Amino acid sequence: MVNISKVQQAAVLLFARQGFAATGIRELGGAAGINSATIYHYAGSKEELLVQVMRSCLDEMITSGAAAMRISAEPTIQLAALVSSHVGFTATNPLTARVAEYEMRALSPDNRTAMQKLRDDYESLFAQVVERGIRVGDFSTDDATMARLALMEMGTGVAHWYRPDGRLTLIEVQHNFVAMACKILSANQTMLDGIDYIRPPVVVASEPTGTSVTISG
Amino acid sequence: MVNISKVQQAAVLLFARQGFAATGIRELGGAAGINSATIYHYAGSKEELLVQVMRSCLDEMITSGAAAMRISAEPTIQLAALVSSHVGFTATNPLTARVAEYEMRALSPDNRTAMQKLRDDYESLFAQVVERGIRVGDFSTDDATMARLALMEMGTGVAHWYRPDGRLTLIEVQHNFVAMACKILSANQTMLDGIDYIRPPVVVASEPTGTSVTISG
């Protein structure tokens, strides 16, 4: 229970830095402080290790996102909660999130299908909010799809630069992104006044701790 | 002159699909229709092939972006031109752009430093526009850095979904992104009325043609 996280954290750290394909199983063992053969006690293969990490990451994103949407029936508040959740998760688990995003291509067809399904489920949360906001007249945009994609891309980008000890607190970043999202969708930001739509983000087991790594590219 | 593009296009296609590390030199040869050993006539190593591709991509992005900024002294028009250039390039050369972005980590330290320098040069174009727009009071945002990063991230995301034969023309997409950019920076979009800030994007030699590949992840 404690060791498996160590392995997953080592995996995420190295996969994020170098990519799945460029990371060897021996390297993983070394980073986790165990013999490389021992990894096969925790995961049947290198790919399964990646799948474990991706699945728990996407599961948590979906769970948090769905919970965020349940705090209100108002599209604008749902949008704020969802964007906050997304940005919060991404900023809190930057390496895991990055791996879950980048390494889809490393999966074999079966696993890829399964993981893509989870990602699609997650993205559909955004699609639902945007679509309903437009339908009820709270949002307005030239192109709903493009707006949604831009929204997510932006939020995901947080993983590239956010640092807990940086210039801005996480909450500031979240508010900022909510503001940008509202602008993009021409939503009325004042609807959010006095609403506490931010939930503290979960730290997933696979996220390395104490590593302030700079990942380039 | 014709062969080297063929090799580069094969490289970009496979690097974009599978990643640099997961692409073999034999695979590259096969995709380019030549013996794998022949690749070493065009590039001293697999990494050098990647560097060639990245360098020409980043060079072109910088050239186009700098040219875009010269069409006017108005920050809003510069912003529109720069965003259009970025989106246009990314949509026209999605695979090359993707490789140039994703595979920075695959480079050895020396090459990485050199390529990162080019990317920094390019990003500084955005920083300059945003900073000047704010200074002269044409733009307004809670956080300039975050806005700039969101702007670029958004535009880069185009490579993930834009298809020439898709629902929207490139020009529509460009206008749309310019609109979103203006919203994010609270810029006055009417300043763009009647201004032709879009230049046709260049197709770089390494961009595969006739491939409507779907890249996931």
Next chain:
Amino acid sequence: MVNISKVQQAAVLLFARQGFAATGIRELGGAAGINSATIYHYAGSKEELLVQVMRSCLDEMITSGAAAMRISAEPTIQLAALVSSHVGFTATNPLTARVAEYEMRALSPDNRTAMQKLRDDYESLFAQVVERGIRVGDFSTDDATMARLALMEMGTGVAHWYRPDGRLTLIEVQHNFVAMACKILSANQTMLDGIDYIRPPVVVASEPTGTSVTISG
């Protein structure tokens, strides 16, 4: 402990026959009865395998030679003991000795420097004996350096033709070489009467056994 000798013996056998550069790692594995990849458990590289062999060979030559010189303070007896040791070692470990001599050039600069140092240490034993013998008037020659080199070259040549089951016993060969050495240096052979200056030579772990190979060239 048993396997590493097997690998080293295979290496020495093939390196002696064909040379280091002309011997493949697969060939080595085949000769040692193991998979070629397994060789990398015993040595980090093909060159390291060579270094292992050379180092243990030269270490043993130095140890034996130094011991030989300690059996007496008389230059003539030291000469006899050193020549016997050299000839004995070379005849007992012909392939290893040959590899240690011929393949110096196959080493990378760092390893070459280290191995050359060992060889220089060994050769200096001969230089010391010859020099002291001349100084105290026991030896006489037109040119000390040339005599020493000729002495060593001669002895090393034993590896090219000596066979344990040949016409002469090892002890006969040793006595013969001692006689030639004395002639070259005009030393008084009668000083050796009744002196037992021959020690049984050591068989190094890398010397192939049961192989009556003819090495040409």
Next chain:
Amino acid sequence: MVNISKVQQAAVLLFARQGFAATGIRELGGAAGINSATIYHYAGSKEELLVQVMRSCLDEMITSGAAAMRISAEPTIQLAALVSSHVGFTATNPLTARVAEYEMRALSPDNRTAMQKLRDDYESLFAQVVERGIRVGDFSTDDATMARLALMEMGTGVAHWYRPDGRLTLIEVQHNFVAMACKILSANQTMLDGIDYIRPPVVVASEPTGTSVTISG
């Protein structure tokens, strides 16, 4: 006629330094100042280039050695002439001689047989002289074969250390070796007084010029 020597000299230089197997055809071209493909105008293969060099070297050694033996019918004078010739040739063509000796093993069976035949022919000159000198009572040794081998080995060793600009002139070295040979065979050196048994050595076309290379090993 001028170019073929250049190629052969480059070959000898590199083969002596690194060995035949470790020398690439491109490297040879580079050292000879021509394209690697052009080498195939001068020799049908890398091995043929080696054969050319070895054959002309051994031919010249046999010719010179045979001529040396014709200067007298006296075994002692023949010995002096043959040893002088051997040492002279080896010191004058150290790299070529070294290649001809070391790289026999690099040859394919057919070529090896042919070259070994030449070497055997050459060695038989020494065998003849020693045998006849013993038969007529001019020489005396415990073991004729061993003496002959030691004699040749010693002389060949000259290639390892002799330098034209060194401490000793070639003639001094030759006289020295003749003296050592006489000692080994207990021949009467005074028989050589006043006899001019030294012929100036030939420089073979393949011997690199102006290169004072140190070859280790």
Next chain:
DNA sequence: CATGAATGAGTTTTCATTCAT
């Protein structure tokens, strides 16, 4: 004569994985 381009077979080394201990 000379060469740049090309290639199939080869090189050393690393890979993910298995298994006896």
Next chain:
DNA sequence: CATGAATGAAAACTCATTCAT
């Protein structure tokens, strides 16, 4: 649980050689 040893397959890269120009 943990590991050192082992391995077949594959990695990137180099090889000697050919040939059209």
